Amino acid sequence: MPDSIRSDRESMEYDVVIVGAGPSGLSCAIRLKQLSPDLNVCILEKGSEVGAHLLSGAVFEPRALDELVPDWAEKARR
Ligand SMILES: Cc1cc2nc3c(=O)[nH]c(=O)nc-3n(C[C@H](O)[C@H](O)[C@H](O)COP(=O)(O)OP(=O)(O)OC[C@H]3O[C@@H](n4cnc5c(N)ncnc54)[C@H](O)[C@@H]3O)c2cc1C
Numbered sequence: 001m002p003d004s005i006r007s008d009r010e011s012m013e014y015d016v017v018i019v020g021a022g023p024s025g026l027s028c029a030i031r032l033k034q035l036s037p038d039l040n041v042c043i044l045e046k047g048s049e050v051g052a053h054l055l056s057g058a059v060f061e062p063r064a065l066d067e068l069v070p071d072w073a074e075k076a077r078r
Pocket of ligand 1: 019020021022023025045046047053055056057058059060
């Protein structure tokens with residue numbers, strides 16, 4: 001029987017599954033957990049690690065991050 005239809009495969013249940021650990025997916029996950037800490041959130045990333053596919057010219061507009069995590073700069077220094 002092909003693996004894709006085997007019923008004995010290990011499975012995990014989540015409330016929300018987000019595809020892609022880029023800024024959008026990570027922001028979505030952070031906001032969901034802020035609003036509902038008990039929610040089980042899973043992020044699927046095809047890269048080898050979070051941020052593996054991030055491209056940056058080092059231009060940073062922090063407005064959205066300020067709204068999402070107001071004390072981000074303080075936390076980064078810790
Ligand atoms: C060369 C370059 C330089 C840039 N410089 C800047 C800058 O200086 N400042 C700035 O603010 N913005 C910059 N940007 C823009 C910035 O990278 C994007 O706005 C931002 O990454 C968009 O975030 P996103 O989460 O929507 O998408 P992405 O960052 O593309 O994230 C999507 C993620 O989903 C994953 N994924 C896709 N399909 C699947 C799948 N089927 N299964 C699992 N995972 C999947 C990808 O691997 C990726 O990690 C730059 C972009 C480029 C191309």
